[in-house]
Amino acid sequence: MFKDLIPDGIEYGTTLLAEFEPDSIRYGASLTMAAQALRNGIKTDYHTFQRNPNKVEHTITRFGLDVQNLEEEGLFRIIDSYTVQTKLGEPERPPKGELLFQTQSVNLSDWSIATAQTIKTGTVDLEKRRLHIDDDTSVLLQYNAEKVFVDYWRTRTLPGARALDLVFLNSALVGVRSEAFYKQLESLCDGIIEFKNEEINGTRNHLVRVKALRGRKYSPQWHRLTVGNNLEVTLEK
Numbered sequence: 001m002f003k004d005l006i007p008d009g010i011e012y013g014t015t016l017l018a019e020f021e022p023d024s025i026r027y028g029a030s031l032t033m034a035a036q037a038l039r040n041g042i043k044t045d046y047h048t049f050q051r052n053p054n055k056v057e058h059t060i061t062r063f064g065l066d067v068q069n070l071e072e073e074g075l076f077r078i079i080d081s082y083t084v085q086t087k088l089g090e091p092e093r094p095p096k097g098e099l100l101f102q103t104q105s106v107n108l109s110d111w112s113i114a115t116a117q118t119i120k121t122g123t124v125d126l127e128k129r130r131l132h133i134d135d136d137t138s139v140l141l142q143y144n145a146e147k148v149f150v151d152y153w154r155t156r157t158l159p160g161a162r163a164l165d166l167v168f169l170n171s172a173l174v175g176v177r178s179e180a181f182y183k184q185l186e187s188l189c190d191g192i193i194e195f196k197n198e199e200i201n202g203t204r205n206h207l208v209r210v211k212a213l214r215g216r217k218y219s220p221q222w223h224r225l226t227v228g229n230n231l232e233v234t235l236e237k
Contacts, residue, residue: 012165049139
């Protein structure tokens, strides 16, 4: 998907923001991106806030990947920040590595301490050069003020991406928070990707585009997305 949108590719150490409308297919696209990355041997984390992690496993498996084997090899991690919100049991799949704190709390003051420690000591190969995809990062705003969220991204997420050579693909549902919040978050990120729907002559089109990207060539046009038989999302040629 990224090859057509960003022909020159994305460097490690990059933070991207996906802004999406509630009726877009951003969720399916995010799982497809994870599957495509895994097929190309890229270490990938999928961070779920909105849905049960078993649903993530089921979808990635339907895409033809052996989730259990990938997890055992450290190539794939499902980070469960969903279960702690429901208070129904313990996270079913605590991740290998230094991200356990993200399964135990959705309070960014708790995350800040642990993230700072990871940045300082994160020399383990498992934590380096990974693609990190969030299904809906803006869920954290149910538990943290906008200012706290922006400060965390400025002082922890960005330094962490650069120190550990990560690619962060964060996401935010549009139209539910203040305009100032969106502007501040956009200014912190290296690139912005938009997902939306539009209806033309009775046909609903799922669309994606790169709104902005620093230091890289990109396609600013809207591209139409299609959903395959296995529900994998691809760009229509």
